[in-house]
Each structure stands twice: as structure tokens, then as C-alpha cells.
Amino acid sequence: MGEILVLVDHADGVVRKTAMELLTIARRLGEPAAVFVGTGYERAKDTLAAYGAQKVYLLEQPELTEYLVAPQADALAQLAERAQPAAILLTSNSDGKEIAGRLAIKLGSGLVTDAVDVVAGDDGAPVATQSVFAGNYSVQAKVTHGTPIITVKPNAATPEPAAAQPVEEKVGVTISEAAKGARVVERAPRTQTGRPDLTEAAVVVSGGRGVGSAENFTVVEGLADALGGAVGASRAAVDSGWYPHAYQVGQTGKTVSPQLYVAAGISGAIQHRAGMQTSRTIVVVNKDPEAPIFEMADFGVVGDLHKVLPQATEEITRRKG
Amino acid sequence: MNIVVCVKYVPDATADRTFDPADRTVDRVNVPGVLSELDEHAIEAALQLAESGDAEVTALTVGPAGASDAIKKALQMGVDKGVHVTDDAIHGSDAPATSLVLAKALTKLDETSPVDLVLCGMASTDGGMSVVPAMLAERLGRPQVTFAGSLELSDDRGTLTIRRDGEAATETVEATLPAVVSVTDQANEPRYPSFKGIMAAKKKPVETWSLADLGVAASEVGLAVAWSTVESYAQRPPRQKGTVVTDDGDGGRQLVAFLAEQKFV
Numbered sequence: 001m002g003e004i005l006v007l008v009d010h011a012d013g014v015v016r017k018t019a020m021e022l023l024t025i026a027r028r029l030g031e032p033a034a035v036f037v038g039t040g041y042e043r044a045k046d047t048l049a050a051y052g053a054q055k056v057y058l059l060e061q062p063e064l065t066e067y068l069v070a071p072q073a074d075a076l077a078q079l080a081e082r083a084q085p086a087a088i089l090l091t092s093n094s095d096g097k098e099i100a101g102r103l104a105i106k107l108g109s110g111l112v113t114d115a116v117d118v119v120a121g122d123d124g125a126p127v128a129t130q131s132v133f134a135g136n137y138s139v140q141a142k143v144t145h146g147t148p149i150i151t152v153k154p155n156a157a158t159p160e161p162a163a164a165q166p167v168e169e170k171v172g173v174t175i176s177e178a179a180k181g182a183r184v185v186e187r188a189p190r191t192q193t194g195r196p197d198l199t200e201a202a203v204v205v206s207g208g209r210g211v212g213s214a215e216n217f218t219v220v221e222g223l224a225d226a227l228g229g230a231v232g233a234s235r236a237a238v239d240s241g242w243y244p245h246a247y248q249v250g251q252t253g254k255t256v257s258p259q260l261y262v263a264a265g266i267s268g269a270i271q272h273r274a275g276m277q278t279s280r281t282i283v284v285v286n287k288d289p290e291a292p293i294f295e296m297a298d299f300g301v302v303g304d305l306h307k308v309l310p311q312a313t314e315e316i317t318r319r320k321g
Numbered sequence: 322m323n324i325v326v327c328v329k330y331v332p333d334a335t336a337d338r339t340f341d342p343a344d345r346t347v348d349r350v351n352v353p354g355v356l357s358e359l360d361e362h363a364i365e366a367a368l369q370l371a372e373s374g375d376a377e378v379t380a381l382t383v384g385p386a387g388a389s390d391a392i393k394k395a396l397q398m399g400v401d402k403g404v405h406v407t408d409d410a411i412h413g414s415d416a417p418a419t420s421l422v423l424a425k426a427l428t429k430l431d432e433t434s435p436v437d438l439v440l441c442g443m444a445s446t447d448g449g450m451s452v453v454p455a456m457l458a459e460r461l462g463r464p465q466v467t468f469a470g471s472l473e474l475s476d477d478r479g480t481l482t483i484r485r486d487g488e489a490a491t492e493t494v495e496a497t498l499p500a501v502v503s504v505t506d507q508a509n510e511p512r513y514p515s516f517k518g519i520m521a522a523k524k525k526p527v528e529t530w531s532l533a534d535l536g537v538a539a540s541e542v543g544l545a546v547a548w549s550t551v552e553s554y555a556q557r558p559p560r561q562k563g564t565v566v567t568d569d570g571d572g573g574r575q576l577v578a579f580l581a582e583q584k585f586v
């Protein structure tokens with residue numbers, strides 16, 4: 001079985017859940033080989049081993065992360081030439097997709113983005129499932145030329161541990177001058193909310209224009225906290241300046257696929273649905289019984305979110321005792 | 322300066338978008354098409370740069386005959402001229418092939434008058450891959466400055482600074498021109514074509530190029546040589562509509578009862 005390169009998504013060694021999902025998927029396709037770029041490997045080491053990495057390629061040159069994505073595409077291309085992997089998996093976020101795009105051109109390989117599932121086909125090659133046209137269609141896609149490059153959305157698989165003792169290999173790569181064209185001059189880390197990451201969370205509670213103000217978002221946050229979930233927002237709420245853009249759910253925000261999605265004061269425009277349609281259970285609170293979002297609700301309450309949400313929060317707290 | 326905006330003609334998101342059953346490509350014929358809404362933000366960014374200094378703005382599209390509508394809309398918004406690359410052989414092209422055609426067209430434009438800035442949307446609203454700008458940067462060997470939520474040119478118009486929402490941080494990225502840039506819907510509020518703009522658009526030049534004009538062989542693009550393929554597609558069954566209750570004072574508690582039943586509480 002061939003190696004499956006997995007580009008590890010992490011923040012200074014804190015491995016994101018998507019990396020565990022990718023390693024889990026990689027095991028269906030071949031032998032997982034984690035590609036760790038940047039600093040903090042000591043922190044990541046145990047997790048990568050626990051989720052079945054047979055090999056870890058360590059790429060620690062500082063230039064790899066000083067510039068926007070291009071050097072990482074250089075690095076993966078050189079690694080791929082050497083390791084001749086059977087497939088390359090990356091996380092489907094902005095960085096991952098762009099690295100994949102550049103890599104596809106460098107290797108002359110096809111790519112599939114935004115996979116919500118990946119399995120081995122009859123010939124062993126990966127078959128990816130995508131959710132397209134705002135989630136109205138499900139598509140099975142395959143790479144037919146070169147090394148399959150696939151970007152996988154968060155929550156596409158349940159991470160399954162499978163302890164391994166990875167062989168570590170430090171790798172030096174040549175970074176082209178062309179790749180150094182766009183320099184990251186500043187990184188302002190987002191303030192930690194203490195809540196789970198939006199794209200990884202099992203529960204997401206989102207607020208829309210119906211929330212009415214930035215202050216009122218505390219009722220959304222209250223329910224999210226009672227459920228141990230993340231907070232999301234519609235574009236209308238973001239555009240109004242009530243909640244930061246990083247928390248926007250939808251076509252031009254984050255795609256989420258949690259076990260439970262609560263939409264409060266959100267009408268359900270197609271662009272919003274595109275970002276949450278694959279949620280397992282959907283709960284809606286909206287004062288307009290005609291709001292299109294009710295069409296997709298497993299459970300809906302027609303009512304004022306300013307009353308319903310706080311009552312629900314209180315009731316959860318009461319039940320927890 | 323010379324700015325080229327890449328704009329895509331896509332099936333309207335508010336129509337019933339589907340596939341062509343014959344070859345499983347996106348149906349671009351029977352579904353009404355429009356200029357991809359997200360590309361309007363790239364056009365707006367270009368127009369604002371042109372207004373704050375001297376610049377000529379060209380809209381470039383690769384697509385079927387109908388894609389001239391996307392150029393038309395760009396011209397109505399205020400773009401100076403248009404280039405439409407169209408050829409039957411392009412049908413079914415994947416992102417790598419599309420980026421090849423765009424790169425060749427940009428190189429041809431660059432030979433006539435150097436292109437300082439290539440502006441793209443953050444994603445097309447049909448495929449939504451967000452990879453074409455990165456592929457273009459790779460093919461052209463130019464700096465990639467993508468997902469700009471805001472962008473600024475230095476006074477001498479030689480350096481570009483953008484802010485982008487990264488996964489864990491807000492990043493500030495700097496590059497020297499020429500560069501390939503993509504902007505998000507956070508970057509600006511696209512203008513509507515004015516009556517004057519609509520009239521003026523009729524007189525603006527639009528060139529139509531074929532693959533031969535770009536020196537691209539028909540065998541390099543299209544469905545037959547695509548590097549990835551759609552094996553099958555299926556409409557997702559509509560979600561089962563669940564229970565809807567009206568809040569009579571205990572809607573919150575009813576909601577929690579449902580959550581408890583589903584083991585979320």
C-alpha cells in the first residue's frame with residue numbers, strides 16, 4: 001500500500017481535530033504519513049502517533065510559514081516527488097485549498113476540493129463525496145490524472161485512534177524565489193473564547209438579524225455555553241457589526257457540519273444554508289412562521305428568540321442540576 | 322496602471338442548478354446564467370483603484386457564448402474593456418485547464434501592455450473551489466495575495482497590503498506588484514450599474530479570442546483531458562420537515578425537551 005501524505009493542520013503544535021480526521025481517512029487509502037510544517041512538533045507528536053501516522057515528515061524551516069501558502073506547496077511537491085504517495089490529503093480551509101491548487105499545477109495532478117467523505121474505490125484509488133449547489137446535490141468525484149490531491153472538510157470522519165510508532169524524518173526543502181512573493185508581515189491571533197472551534201464543534205448556535213444588536217448576542221452565547229457549543233452568525237449579523245466575520249456561517253463564511261445546529265433569528269437564505277445544510281439535527285427559533293429555514297428544521301419554535309433562548313438556557317441549567 | 326479582473330459566468334444560484342446528464346458537467350445552457358456575484362467585489366475593487374489613480378480595467382472571462390453577459394455587466398459597472406475567451410473545446414474544463422487558458426490570455430494581454438494587477442473573486446458561486454487564483458499565481462510565477470478582506474496600494478502603487486481572516490489569526494500580507502489578488506465579499510459593496518453606465522457599456526470594446534489565438538491546443542483542455550471527473554451525482558433528498566411549535570410561554574422548555582430526547586442535553 002502506498003503512502004498517503006497528510007498535511008497536518010495545527011497551531012504551534014496544537015493539532016486540530018481535522019488532522020485526526022484526515023489520518024483516519026488516510027488509513028482507508030494506504031499508510032498515513034503526516035507532514036508537519038512549522039514549530040511545536042513535540043506537542044503534536046503523541047497525537048499524530050495515536051491516530052495512526054506510520055511516518056512523520058518534519059519540515060521546520062522558518063521560511064515555510066513566513067510567506068503565504070506558496071512555500072508549503074513547494075515543500076509538498078518536493079516531498080511528493082520523493083515519496084511517490086498514493087494520495088495527498090489536506091484540510092479544506094482557505095490555506096489548504098490554495099496549497100492544493102498550487103500543488104496540482106506543480107505535480108500535474110488533479111484535485112478535488114471540499115470532500116465531505118473519502119473512501120477507497122474498487123481500484124483502491126480515493127473516491128470523494130462532495131456536497132454542491134448549496135447542498136442540493138451530492139457528487140462522487142475522482143482524480144484521474146497524477147497523484148490524487150483531495151481537500152477534506154472538517155467533520156468528514158469521526159477520528160478513530162490507532163496507535164502507531166511513526167518513523168520521523170527531518171526534511172529540508174528548496175523554496176523558490178517565486179514562492180516568497182507574498183510575505184505575512186503580521187499575525188494577530190484571534191481572541192480565545194474558550195468555546196470549541198466553529199468548524200469542529202459538535203454543537204453550533206447561530207444568531208442572525210433577528211438578534212437585533214451586538215449586546216443581544218449574549219442570549220446566543222448563553223445557549224451555546226449551556227450546550228458546550230460554538231457560536232455562529234449569519235452574514236446579516238456580521239455585516240451589522242454585531243459579531244466578527246470569523247464566525248460567519250455560509251457560502252462566504254465557514255461551512256459547519258455539527259451534530260446539532262441551532263438557527264435563531266435567521267431566515268435561511270440559500271447562501272446561509274450552503275454553510276449548514278449537512279448538519280445532522282437542525283433546530284430553529286424564528287418569530288416568522290413563514291421563514292424558509294423552518295423547511296429544514298427537525299424542531300422549530302415560532303417565537304421571539306429573546307424569550308425562547310434564555311428560557312431554554314435556564315431549563316438546561318436546571319436539568320443539569 | 323493596468324488591471325485585469327477575472328470574472329466567471331455561472332448558473333444563477335436562485336435558479337434550479339443541475340448537471341447535464343449526458344456528461345455530468347455543470348449545466349450552463351438550460352439554467353439561466355449570471356456574472357458570479359462574488360466577482361462583483363473584484364470588479365468594485367478594481368474600479369475603486371482606478372478612481373483613486375490612473376488605471377485601465379479589463380474584464381476577462383473564459384466561458385461559453387453566454388458568458389459575454391458577464392463581460393457586459395462588468396462594462397456596465399464601469400470596466401473599460403472586455404476579453405471573452407470562448408471555444409467549443411473548453412467545455413468541461415476543470416480548474417487546472419481553466420487556469421491554463423486564463424494564464425495564456427493574461428500573458429497575451431501582458432505582452433501588449435504589462436498587467437500590474439490580476440484581480441479575482443474569492444470563489445466562483447458554482448464550483449466554489451477557490452483555487453483558480455492560486456493556480457494562476459503559480460502558473461504566472463507572480464505573488465499570490467488571496468482572500469483579501471481589505472486591500473491597499475502604497476502611494477507609489479508598487480506595494481500591495483491586504484488583511485485576511487486566516488484560520489486562527491488575522492493576517493496582514495504584503496507583496497510587490499505585479500501580483501494575483503483575490504478579494505472577499507468583506508472587501509467592499511459592489512455598485513449597481515447606472516443608466517449612464519449601461520449606455521456607455523454599449524460602446525466599449527470587447528475582444529473575443531479562441532484557443533488558437535492563445536496558442537493553446539484543443540487537446541490541452543476540455544472534459545476529455547480533465548484531471549478529475551464526476552463519477553455520479555444525485556439530488557439530496559429534501560430534509561424531512563420536523564415538528565414546529567408556537568411559543569405560548571414555554572417554547573424554550575419544549576425546545577429543551579426535544580434536545581433531551583435527542584440526547585443533546
Ligand SMILES: Cc1cc2nc3c(=O)[nH]c(=O)nc-3n(C[C@H](O)[C@H](O)[C@H](O)COP(=O)(O)OP(=O)(O)OC[C@H]3O[C@@H](n4cnc5c(N)ncnc54)[C@H](O)[C@@H]3O)c2cc1C
Pocket residue numbers: 207208209210211233234235236237248249250251252253254264265266267268269270271272275285286287288291303304305306358359506
Ligand atoms: C454572494 C453572497 C454570499 C453570501 N454569503 C452568506 C454567508 O456566507 N452567510 C450568510 O448567512 N449569508 C450570506 N449571504 C447573505 C444571505 O443572502 C442573506 O442575506 C443572509 O443570510 C440573511 O441573514 P439573516 O437570516 O440573519 O437575516 P434576514 O434574512 O433578515 O432574517 C432575519 C430573520 O430573523 C427573524 N427575526 C427577527 N426578529 C426576531 C426575533 N426577535 N425572534 C426570532 N426571530 C426573529 C425574522 O423573522 C427573519 O426570518 C450572502 C449573500 C450573497 C449575495
Ligand SMILES: Nc1ncnc2c1ncn2[C@@H]1O[C@H](COP(=O)(O)O)[C@@H](O)[C@H]1O
Pocket residue numbers: 326327328329330357359360363381382383384416419423440441442443444445448449450451452453454
Ligand atoms: N472561467 C473563468 N473565467 C474567468 N475567471 C474565472 C473563471 N473561473 C474562475 N475564475 C476566477 O477565479 C475565481 C475563483 O474561482 P474558483 O476557483 O472556481 O472558485 C473566480 O472568482 C474568478 O475570479
